[in-house]
Amino acid sequence: MAQRHPDPTDRAADAVPGEALAAYLRAQAMEFLRALRLHREGGPEGPVDAARALRRSARRISGSLHTFRPLLDTDWSEEIRPELAWLSGTLGLERAYEARLERLLLALHRLSGAAVLPEQAGVAAGRGAAGAAPVPGQPAPGRTAGATATAERGSLTVGAAKAGALLERQLTLARTRAHSTALQALGSARFHAVADKVAVLASEVPLTPAAPVTDLRPLAAAAEERLMDAVAALPLVTAGHPYNAEALVHGLSPDPSPHPQDGPWHQVRLLLRLHRYAREALLGAHCPAGARLLTAGQALDRHRDASEAAAAAAQAARTPRITPATAYALGVLHADQRHEVEAARFAFQQAWQKRTADAS
Amino acid sequence: MAQRHPDPTDRAADAVPGEALAAYLRAQAMEFLRALRLHREGGPEGPVDAARALRRSARRISGSLHTFRPLLDTDWSEEIRPELAWLSGTLGLERAYEARLERLLLALHRLSGAAVLPEQAGVAAGRGAAGAAPVPGQPAPGRTAGATATAERGSLTVGAAKAGALLERQLTLARTRAHSTALQALGSARFHAVADKVAVLASEVPLTPAAPVTDLRPLAAAAEERLMDAVAALPLVTAGHPYNAEALVHGLSPDPSPHPQDGPWHQVRLLLRLHRYAREALLGAHCPAGARLLTAGQALDRHRDASEAAAAAAQAARTPRITPATAYALGVLHADQRHEVEAARFAFQQAWQKRTADAS
Numbered sequence: 001m002a003q004r005h006p007d008p009t010d011r012a013a014d015a016v017p018g019e020a021l022a023a024y025l026r027a028q029a030m031e032f033l034r035a036l037r038l039h040r041e042g043g044p045e046g047p048v049d050a051a052r053a054l055r056r057s058a059r060r061i062s063g064s065l066h067t068f069r070p071l072l073d074t075d076w077s078e079e080i081r082p083e084l085a086w087l088s089g090t091l092g093l094e095r096a097y098e099a100r101l102e103r104l105l106l107a108l109h110r111l112s113g114a115a116v117l118p119e120q121a122g123v124a125a126g127r128g129a130a131g132a133a134p135v136p137g138q139p140a141p142g143r144t145a146g147a148t149a150t151a152e153r154g155s156l157t158v159g160a161a162k163a164g165a166l167l168e169r170q171l172t173l174a175r176t177r178a179h180s181t182a183l184q185a186l187g188s189a190r191f192h193a194v195a196d197k198v199a200v201l202a203s204e205v206p207l208t209p210a211a212p213v214t215d216l217r218p219l220a221a222a223a224e225e226r227l228m229d230a231v232a233a234l235p236l237v238t239a240g241h242p243y244n245a246e247a248l249v250h251g252l253s254p255d256p257s258p259h260p261q262d263g264p265w266h267q268v269r270l271l272l273r274l275h276r277y278a279r280e281a282l283l284g285a286h287c288p289a290g291a292r293l294l295t296a297g298q299a300l301d302r303h304r305d306a307s308e309a310a311a312a313a314a315q316a317a318r319t320p321r322i323t324p325a326t327a328y329a330l331g332v333l334h335a336d337q338r339h340e341v342e343a344a345r346f347a348f349q350q351a352w353q354k355r356t357a358d359a360s
Numbered sequence: 361m362a363q364r365h366p367d368p369t370d371r372a373a374d375a376v377p378g379e380a381l382a383a384y385l386r387a388q389a390m391e392f393l394r395a396l397r398l399h400r401e402g403g404p405e406g407p408v409d410a411a412r413a414l415r416r417s418a419r420r421i422s423g424s425l426h427t428f429r430p431l432l433d434t435d436w437s438e439e440i441r442p443e444l445a446w447l448s449g450t451l452g453l454e455r456a457y458e459a460r461l462e463r464l465l466l467a468l469h470r471l472s473g474a475a476v477l478p479e480q481a482g483v484a485a486g487r488g489a490a491g492a493a494p495v496p497g498q499p500a501p502g503r504t505a506g507a508t509a510t511a512e513r514g515s516l517t518v519g520a521a522k523a524g525a526l527l528e529r530q531l532t533l534a535r536t537r538a539h540s541t542a543l544q545a546l547g548s549a550r551f552h553a554v555a556d557k558v559a560v561l562a563s564e565v566p567l568t569p570a571a572p573v574t575d576l577r578p579l580a581a582a583a584e585e586r587l588m589d590a591v592a593a594l595p596l597v598t599a600g601h602p603y604n605a606e607a608l609v610h611g612l613s614p615d616p617s618p619h620p621q622d623g624p625w626h627q628v629r630l631l632l633r634l635h636r637y638a639r640e641a642l643l644g645a646h647c648p649a650g651a652r653l654l655t656a657g658q659a660l661d662r663h664r665d666a667s668e669a670a671a672a673a674a675q676a677a678r679t680p681r682i683t684p685a686t687a688y689a690l691g692v693l694h695a696d697q698r699h700e701v702e703a704a705r706f707a708f709q710q711a712w713q714k715r716t717a718d719a720s
Contacts, residue, residue, distance in 0.1 A: 111608060111610075111612040157612055242602030242703070243702065243703030243706060245470070245699065245700075248471060248696055250471075250472075250473040251471040251692045252473075317688045323684065324682050324684050325687070328677045328691040330688060331692040331694075331695070332692070332694060332695045333691075334688075334692060335696055336605075336608055336611070339695070340605075342603065343602070
């Protein structure tokens with residue numbers, strides 16, 4: 001395995017003891033606690049970074065517990081992992097709905113041949129600011145972006161404008177609900193229990209007795225192996241042929257979402273993340289992943305986003321009593337996003353091919 | 361010019377006298393008359409080949425008169441060229457509508473994730489048989505294909521099925537009208553006048569006095585130069601980047617058809633054809649064009665077909681009183697065909713790049 005894809009940094013050439021995992025988990029737990037403090041203090045920039053940092057460390061702790069399962073206390077591991085997944089999922093939903101709406105509105109403008117206006121560009125550029133943790137008493141973030149989009153819809157055709165208004169209504173409602181759910185979650189006893197567990201982790205990692213002197217590399221290699229197997233099962237030859245028209249094959253099939261063909265790609269996205277976290281545990285979190293690996297991961301993020309945006313457009317088209325012009329615009333939009341799905345697969349194939357070429 | 365793209369056959373290294381043009385025109389006129397005889401005799405295979413052959417030779421005569429204009433009697437040239445264009449256009453319309461319907465119905469099946477059934481495949485494979493010249497007293501060809509498509513629509517979703525039915529109704533109507541128009545044309549005095557002129561051309565080409573000893577190559581090179589200039593003005597860098605999403609930029613713009621961005625590509629398609637015919641006049645019609653040139657031309661044919669199919673889907677979506685499901689399917693179909701437009705541009709860019717690499 002290591003032969004097939006030797007680490008270019010070559011720092012993993014020596015055995016890495018379990019103690020490195022404990023250090024990594026402690027560091028991630030500290031990050032989690034710092035993000036929590038940031039969130040509680042509030043402030044204008046606070047909530048944004050706080051929510052992102054909370055999810056970031058929760059994902060890394062959860063992923064490491066999965067990859068290095070045999071080295072950790074089983075009961076403790078099995079108790080905290082679903083809680084971290086719940087937290088990460090709950091905090092991520094609002095941001096996901098907001099990003100989906102931005103993506104779809106920008107696509108509608110592009111498809112209308114309308115120049116993207118400065119305000120619109122701001123919406124896109126402001127994406128990073130959209131992961132805000134909900135702050136009690138404040139309106140859900142992103143309202144302004146929505147209002148701007150509404151004002152700019154004058155440059156769209158009637159169908160595109162109506163499609164945009166419909167998507168905005170539906171996804172804003174979903175986002176508002178996600179906002180409330182996240183608020184409730186952050187104030188819940190369940191959340192406090194997770195936070196307490198992470199606080200303990202920051203000082204004391206529940207390793208098994210043999211773990212501190214066990215080499216981490218075989219378990220990290222197994223995680224990479226799972227990734228490689230999943231990538232090998234992807235239709236990469238097809239994906240490497242531009243304009244293969246595969247992603248839209250079920251564009252009009254009765255079942256609108258999500259496309260079953262997307263599943264294996266989503267799976268690879270998760271396995272790639274686990275591989276990256278395992279690599280961090282071995283090499284240190286400060287050691288950045290290779291550019292190819294990051295590019296490949298970004299392509300899969302884009303794949304997931306486009307897949308979900310396409311599904312949202314298809315879903316909106318089944319709203320009762322919409323006009324044919326609205327439905328037509330949603331059909332074009334759906335196909336456009338499925339086209340994006342295909343483009344993301346191509347980008348992943350290219351990045352992966354280069355990565356393999358670099359390693360061999 | 362010749363340096364930049366030397367002819368790989370290198371047969372044109374010597375001067376080619378105007379007499380070669382006369383021979384070429386005589387040969388094309390003979391082809392025209394043979395096709396006409398075939399058409400008048402009728403028979404099961406006759407009309408198909410006849411219409412195609414009539415258009416084929418009409419295009420070549422007309423194209424050669426354009427490229428080698430200074431070598432031919434001006435009055436005669438200016439009289440016959442528009443008549444040949446009229447004939448070729450009139451005979452081609454029915455076939456174009458039929459091919460467009462086939463393309464759109466096959467795309468609807470593909471987009472529905474439905475396997476293409478043998479009958480459907482037959483429709484596709486039978487494309488070559490669709491260029492039938494209208495035969496008085498016979499129904500318009502292609503009825504059977506239409507009926508089959510209707511029977512197979514059971515495997516489509518309601519929206520796709522209704523979209524297919526709508527397109528079939530509209531394009532069949534257009535095809536039937538084109539059939540009648542072609543019938544009238546073939547029986548008209550105007551057609552007989554063209555046929556008489558071509559009959560004269562078969563024995564006596566109206567060259568200018570100096571033409572027989574004038575070198576054809578400068579005029580052929582000028583035709584190639586016009587092609588090269590038009591290709592140089594195409595956005596080939598963009599086209600060479602897969603998934604550039606350019607072709608759908610006006611997918612929802614108020615003006616539905618045809619996309620202005622397609623114009624320069626259609627123009628290159630015509631100039632490529634003129635270059636090919638000029639090449640035939642110089643090298644002999646039996647000397648096939650290079651594979652790259654043919655591939656490039658086929659990509660532009662596909663570009664034109666997809667562009668027109670996309671416009672037909674957009675047009676159908678503006679039919680009053682259609683359901684939102686129908687409109688949605690037409691939106692997906694429109695975007696799919698615009699995707700095809702983009703794919704065809706990519707294919708052209710690839711073929712052209714290889715051709716240039718071969719030549720340098």
